[in-house]
Amino acid sequence: MPRIYLDEKEPIHFKFEQNQDDFIVDEIGLKWKGNGNFTVLHVKKVEMTTWDMIAAFAEFLNINAEKIGYAGLKDKHATTTQYISIEARYEKELKKFKHKQIKILSSTRHSHSIRMGDLEGNRFKINLFEVNPIQAGQIEKLARKSEKQGLPNYFGYQRFGRDGDSVEQAKKMIEGDLHIEDAKLKKFLISIYQSTLFNEWLEERVQISRDENNKKFMLLEGDLYRDIKNDKLFTPKQPQQKDFEAHKIVPTGLLCGRGVYRSRDRAGEIEAKYDDGFLYDKGLRRDAIIFPKDIEMKYEKGFDKMSMAFTLPKGSYATVFLENIASKEFRAKKIKTLQGKK
8 A cells, every 4th residue: 555645636747766866865964072082984975875885994994894883874876975983093094995986075083983863864955857847836835835734754665675575574573474593684674564563553644634634744632742852752731733833843653662652542542553562672753744944946947857955854764755745655666677777
C-alpha cells in the first residue's frame, strides 16, 4: 500500500533522479569546540556511501573503521558533505590523504568523537525535470504549504533496503523463523522492523486527520510531544494546537522497544496496534510531523526544470518531501532504472 499524505490530489508527474549533479546534500553540523583530542573533518564525497567513505579513511590510516565517528548516513547517488571525527594524532597523516571521490574541505578540533545524531539537520538541493509552468506553480504552492503546516515524517524507501526484501527478512527474524548471526545485519533488520511499524502507525494517523480534521494533522488526547527548542518529551493534559501550529512542539510516534515512553488515551490505543512489547532492543520516539525550512525555488521555463533547495531536520528524508508534493511514492528500483538510462 502506497504511503498516504494529508492532501488528496491528483499526482504531479516530474522526472527525478538521484545523481551527483541533481541531488546535493549538505550536513548542518553542531558547533565544534575548536579544541580537544579529536579532529573533525568536513568531507565532500561523490557517488559513494558513507560506509565506503569511512572505509577509505580507515584503510589509509590503517585503523579500525569503528574508530571513525560520524553523525549520519548520506545517500550514495548524490554529492554530499558531512562531518567525521578521527583521533587528533592522525592529523599529519591526513594531510597526505587523496581520493578521487573524497575531498577534505576543512578541519577543526572537538572534545570527543562525533556520535550518531550529532547534527542539526540537512540542506538539500534537488533538480526536477519535465516540469511545465502549471506544474511549477503547483509544486511551489505545495512546498510552501508544507513549510507552514508540516508533512508526515515517514521513513523513505532508502531505509528498507533494495526492492523492499529486507522488510520480509526483518519480520521473519523477529518472529523466530530466520536466524541471523551477523550482529550488524541483525541490528539493521530490527531498525527496519521498527521503521515499518512506525510508517504503518503514521498512515493511520494521517487517515484520521483526513477524515476528522480537514486534512490537517490531528492531535489526539494522550499524544506524547517533543518540545523542539529544549528537545524534551512531555504529555500535556490536552492537545496543544496553538504551540503545534507555531512550530514549538511536535507530536511523536513510537519506534517500539524497551525503555521508551508510550502514548496514552486515544493516541495510546492507536499506537498499541503498532507496538511490540517483546522487542528487547532500545525503543525511541520519532517526530510525526516535520517542517521544511528556508525553501528556495527557481524555474527554468525553457528547460522545463525546477531547482529547489530546502532544509529538513535530522533523520528525515528529502524523497518523502518530494513524495508529499507529487502524491506519488518513490521506490529504489525506479530510481536505479532512471539512473541506468542516463
